Amino acid sequence: MQPGDVRIPAAELTTFAAAALEKAGAKRPHAQAVADHLVASNLAGHDSHGIGLLPAYLKHSREGLVDVNAEPETVHSAGAIVKLDGHDAWGRVAGEAAMKAAFPKADELGLCAVTLSNSHHLGRIGTYGEMAAQEGFAALFFVNVTDHDPMVAPYGGTDSRLGTNPVCIALPPTGTKPAFLLDMATSRIAMGKARVAANKGLRVPFGSIIDSNGLPTDDPSGFKGFEQKGALAPFGDHKGYGLAFAAELLAGVFSGGGTIQPGNERRGGIRNQMMAIVLSPDAFGDPAAMEREMDAMWDYALASPPADWDSPVIAPGDPERALKKRRSAEGVPLDPETLKQLNDAAKAAGIKRQLG
Template identity: 30%
Template sequence: MAALAEPQINGPHDDTSDTQTARISIEEATKVCQNALRKAGYSGDHAAIITDHLIDAEMRGHPFAGLARALSIIDLLKSSDMKADKQIEVTRNGPTFAQLDGHDSAGYIVAREATRIAIEKAKAVGVSVVGAENFWYTGNLAYYAEMATKEDLVIFIASNGTPIVAPHGGYEPKFCTNPFCIGFPSGDSTQPVIWDIGTSNIMYAQIKLAERLGSDIPEGSAFDSDGNPTTEPLKALQGALTVWGGHKGSGLAMMIQLLGIAAGSLEPVPFMSGFGFLVLAFDPGMLQPIDQVKQRADMFSNSIRQTKMLPGESPARMPFERSIKSRTEAREKGYITVPRRVIEQLQEQDL
């Protein structure tokens, strides 16, 4: 991906309905983000890779995982001895597997490369497993799953990280928000079925955005260091997030932590370092004709959408439908709505 020329940065478009937010064109937001990341030391290619991921998160309605995350990346680089651009190394490689060492790179770059390799191998031999270690921040796993579903592959992704979530019934952090994702192709490559969840009630990025904007986090999402419920971002960061789904979600989070260990993560995982990322991809065409698989998947999806709903309930939908709708609408409008302070801080990186 070629680096972009230096863009002319303009102010965000006014959104008079809310002085705390601003409308900014997707093109302009992309330039602002790439510029800020290049100023932080990323190459044009790597800045473009990270920005594409963050803009996609914004368009899909996940602002906490969007442009604000670029500021967190820049803050982390400034507050540590980390360097922006690192060489990703393939340490093990075979027809169906690979292992990557990110050498303390941002996970957006490492996970994308791990997924690319997994897709390449699964397309060649039918199945693949790829692990990655030694990185930080993974982003939305759905982003990587969509890379695979476009190639008619089924994909499973798990990632672990720094302990910030307490097991069910506790208040001491033992594992990360530990996202898990499954992607499945459909008859329309632009309408895949992708289930991407974090195993905590809120994500780390939501806390960081709340901290940056001076707002509270939802009740029931965190404890302070003494085990008291808190809605204050700083106290939550010093304490622990609550796990999603009670003991069932807690068990899933623990297993994802172990899958990250299989991928090469350290234990315990240090602060913003030593994460693990595991990808398993396969071609369902090995088991059934691919057209049949996609046709039956579409039949199932349509059946779900036709579910008779209880009074007051919205129509049933398949995972990722809302993201696709939000992204389509953003592209049609040509702009996204972002906290004004986030845009201002990104532009300030240019000063």
């Protein structure tokens, strides 16, 4: 938490966001689902995908970049494959629909490959991984983004040509261990993290951003207020670049929703495509033996002597669980700039209530 930040209870943020979204035309159940999704991201520590996105969502609703009345539709279902078209519906609504379409097939056939095209911003992809894990499934997710200019430079390049293209892998909990959750952008930092840092006047790791002249920098000011001057760098150099490229192709091509190449429309919105592979562990062997092996591997990895004894080795998913517990009790921290953006956006939408 930085000087000047304020903590606001999650319930207050959710009520505020839902009211603004409903005022902007969202159906009440959709407004509530999207608001819950945004604030849940804050609770998990992913402020880049949290309520700070509400001004952009409200702007998209005004400009017709999200269809506030749309419902996702299953357009193809054969064997272990199911394809959905989001029809520009709210991402949280479309993402949940994709998961609900995949689960019965994975349960019956052992696995399901589900694609989703033309969805508004899906938000934190880890949410859908958590959905799968809670239902006892493992899942892999590959996501790309279209409808706006690219944000990430290819390895060795000096301008943006890709999206942040998140990848997520989730495995269900065992009898003694929580769910495994790896959820990451394929850029060194997410676009939202650059925006949050810019709003707070903070620096980012050097080289995670390329400035408008194509040079590495630690100054995120070009990303303040949903602007973009410069590009994000891929994580892990050529490795992250390759993974981002793979997510672009798997999500954009297999879904039919398209990739970020300029032959596809760029209206200035956020449109996601997704490829998810949902697996039923029961179809792959003895569930009890699999759980024992997972527990043993978990214990072995976390028993490594820590480099810093004040920071023990943890498992993917542990930071989110810890922050959720703390922020649920103490409130969600918001910096003054984000708070101002939220209040200004809500006021423009016709909401008199102000945060802070």
